[in-house]
Amino acid sequence: MFYNLKESLEKPALYTKSKEAFWDDEYISKQMLKAHLDPDFSGASRKFSFIEQSVSWIKEKIPAQTYPKLLDIGCGPGIYAEKFALENYQVTGVDFSKRSIDYAKKSAQQHGLANIYYYQDYLAMDLKQSFDLATLIYCDYGALSTKDRQTLLDNIYQHLKPGGKLLLDVFSQKFYQQFQEEQKWENCENGGFWRPDEYIALYGNYKYSNDVTLEQTTIVSDTEITPYYVWNTCFTKDALIKEMQEAGFEFCEIFSDVTGRAYNEENKTMAIIVEKNLGGQVYEKVGYLVNKCRGY
Known part of the structure; x- marks a missing residue:
């Protein structure tokens, strides 16, 4: 001891x-759900006022009319997902907390929303469908190891339609x-x-x-x-763009956060929008196989 x-x-x-998977622990997950649903607490989800600004910006930047099918990765109890649905997105949420997913399903039913939720590890998700837009919000991406980030990006890529977009945020060098x-x-x-x-x-x-x-x-x-x-994992602008491009995505734009504030290196977070680039992904896969055959 x-x-x-x-x-x-x-x-x-x-x-x-x-x-221990603390986010799925019977007791801890109950405390996390309370934190998610507290409108004034930003330790599990961002404050509701920020989320409102975020969804308002996203619907203008990546509108449901053009990108109708939305995959909310790490959706938690569905706070963003429900607001996306009210903006006419067809929402699917994935999270590895059973308590959060159960709450999201019940809440969607109570509010008459058609949101679909899956209790899955997003590193291994297999949804048998493709999407126009994927979101990964609250700096979850940087919480993963380098290898797991590569796995996740590949998984997201496979779930996006050609031309589909990915929006995520990370902590910056200032953080x-x-x-x-x-x-x-x-x-x-x-x-x-x-x-x-x-x-x-x-x-x-x-x-x-x-x-x-x-x-x-x-x-x-x-x-x-x-x-x-x-x-x-904290990123520079160039490091984040490079990591996206190595996974086959094409860089679109970068911001200070998911409300669309102009990029500023003094900000503690940054958000990026990238697009599925089929040719780039094929190139990466071919290059990987060639190097593997050569013994690199």
């Missing part, structure tokens, strides 16, 4: 994954620069976000040399020592 505690206080290897490394702890005598009963939470914020940050929470009680990891 002491060794596990000592180990949990050390800086972990890059992109170490949580052993990385301002991120502060620290370690602290909290005694939760009456339980809290992570557990219903008493526990101690050890928090560790760490920076890595390749523009990656980690927010680590370790739960300590009489019966467990459980670490949870939230990674964030």
Whole structure:
């Protein structure tokens, strides 16, 4: 037990994954849903006022008349998805939290919306259909490892129609620069976000040399020592565009956030719109196979 505690206080290897899928934990997912639905809290979803601005901009920039079938990746309880539906998009949502998906389905039914939701890991989603527009909002993309980001982009690409668009946001270099490394702890005598009963939470914020940050929470009680990891890969404008192009997408535009504010390198986030480029993807696949045959 002491060794596990000592180990949990050390800086972990890059992109170490949580052993527990906390977003689908019976108790934690309930707390996350509450956070999602709190209109004034921005720790799980952005504030409702921001979401309203975001949807208003998206419907003008990538209108439902031209891009009717929308795939909302990491849709959570359907907050964005429902607003998209009210703007005449045909919405399909995917999320790996069963509680959130169950809530989204019930809410859509109550509001008379035709939204379709799937409880799936978006790294392995297989929806047997294609879409005109995919959204991945709230900087989820940068929470993945380099390999998982490649997997996700390939998966999204396969689910988009030719000429289909992808909108996502990430944290920028400004976020990385301002991120502060620290370690602290909290005694939760009456339980809290992570557990219903008493526990101690050890928090560790760490920076890595390749523009990656980690927010680590370790739960300590009489019966467990459980670490949870939230990674964030931070991008420059050029690095983000390059990563999209390597996956076969064609760069369209870049912004400071998903409300369409003009790009500013002093902003902590940036949003990008890219388009499915069939020729580019074929080129990448052929190049990969050629290099594999050559032993590279």
